[in-house]
Amino acid sequence: MSRLSPQQVLRRLFDVAVASVKPERLLDHLPPPPAGRTVVIGAGKAAAAMARVLEQAWPGPLSGVVVTRYGHAVPTSRITVLEASHPVPDAAACIAAQRVLDAVRGLTADDLVICLLSGGGSALLSLPAEGISLEDKQQVNRQLLACGAGIDEINAVRKHLSAIKGGRLALACAPARLVTLAISDVVGDDPAVIASGPTVADPSTYADARAVVAKYGLSLPPAAQALLDAEPDETPKPGDTRLAHAEYQLIAAPQIALRAAEAEARRLGYDVLLLGDSIEGEAREVAKVHAGIARQIAAHDLPVARPALILSGGETTVTLKGQGRGGRNGEFLLALAVALNGLPGAYALAADTDGIDGSEDNAGALIAPDTLARSLALGLKAEDCLADHESYGFFSALGDLLLTGPTHTNVNDFRAILLC
Known part of the structure; x- marks a missing residue:
């Protein structure tokens, strides 16, 4: 089992995925x-x-x-x-x-x-x-x-x-x-x-x-x-x-990147559930589905056993109704944090493989079991930020933005959830 922290593991998997394409x-x-x-x-x-x-x-x-x-x-x-x-x-x-x-x-x-x-x-x-x-x-x-x-x-x-x-x-x-x-x-x-x-x-x-x-x-x-x-x-x-x-x-192509991340995760000692590179739909709804799978693994070690990794790619969408800043990966993570509600041992990264999520300067962001607690301590309510599509400000305030700069490739979104 890797001695890296969950956040370090997630970043390594993202870097490996990008390097492969x-x-x-x-x-x-x-x-x-x-x-x-x-x-x-x-x-x-x-x-x-x-x-x-x-x-x-x-x-x-x-x-x-x-x-x-x-x-x-x-x-x-x-x-x-x-x-x-x-x-x-x-x-x-x-x-x-x-x-x-x-x-x-x-x-x-x-x-x-x-x-x-x-x-x-x-x-x-x-x-x-x-x-x-x-x-x-x-x-x-x-x-x-x-x-x-x-x-x-x-x-x-x-x-x-x-x-x-x-x-x-x-x-x-x-x-x-x-x-x-x-x-x-x-x-x-x-x-x-x-x-x-x-x-x-x-x-x-x-x-x-x-x-x-x-x-x-x-x-x-x-x-x-x-x-x-x-x-x-x-x-x-x-x-x-x-x-x-x-x-x-x-x-x-996206599948190449996901397979590279899967191989690295297995090398680090994680069981991997690869959901594929064709995940589409509203980012917040896709997040709810991923959260449900994560809860199943956490409670029953099914369909894979912990320590486990859920991997997926594809391209979600965001139907804008608020005035906030952020891309579809930030929106996914914000909705995932709300749905997981501090689930112990659950960490996640979602990012665009080109290094830019939407129109801001971040590739994506990361969440941890204490994401909601830390945001409340700063006076930020995740549900309100989600309603206004304000994922960038939310993760920026927490210091949890993923900043890579341009990666000079692009195979769409990369999503990884660790269950330790």
Whole structure:
């Protein structure tokens, strides 16, 4: 059994999980150099780190441009790295998207395009469709992010208001060979969902986008709604011969990270219950389910015996009704603390593997059996903070935020509950 404290064990497991899905994994998937030019493009929170790994290993000349989130850039020598806003796109994202399209203009069948994609690419590679303004897209994105929609639903709308998403970038690369290397941050690892699938066929339709708008009662800007209603040009669908030059390889995924953490936990002497990488739903409701499993283990040593670890990944959602700060992992932990109510021997960590939970500076946070007692001593009531979605202020006051900085990868959420 490990001599590390429960908090140290949790942090080690998170670090091991992140290390297992670093951009260096792309080195096993590089195509051979072409007869013609090699152009690198990409978008996402890991795009700059992926570009650096690629250019250091590439045997011949190359050029290109990638875009990443502000603060996630790393030094490169041959590939230009741009930064833009996430999760709501800004003018820099539009400029970056145009630069990417310019980089692949005029290529031939002898040329090679390597596209580096990771989570966050949808907002970072943002080019409004004709007739749509950046302000329109920003308004739509804010509504989508606040309504509780799943990422596949969000992206169905984004693709049909975009000039580059949903396979349109792949069309722009033709006739050059296109090889996409992607790090998945979505449940199911669907290429059409990762970064809104700019280089693959899009199974969603304008009708699907309108259905999402209706389901969540969104009020789109008139130009955006008019475009969805008009259906001017549908995205390329599976089987489209125009995508015959495009290939796709997944180099890292959430399950890889969870398996790495599982192996480390077992090495440290913990029995592990791996719930999988496809956990979705409202963060506070997912927390209640995890708390129920934790209580079962604590009371009956079932379905695993203590000392035990519950592991899960995926992407929860938060339907915003309050004015607080914090991301979905903070919300999960706050709700978990309330549901566990000081359960002896129960510790937990939840964090986004990219190092940023929501829009604040923390990856996530940690809880312990004394979390609620310590918060009450500070005049903080967890239930009130949860009602206002104020997880950031709650954990900041306790000194329990998990601060990692950008990790330069992204395989979505990591949740770990220790039962000692």
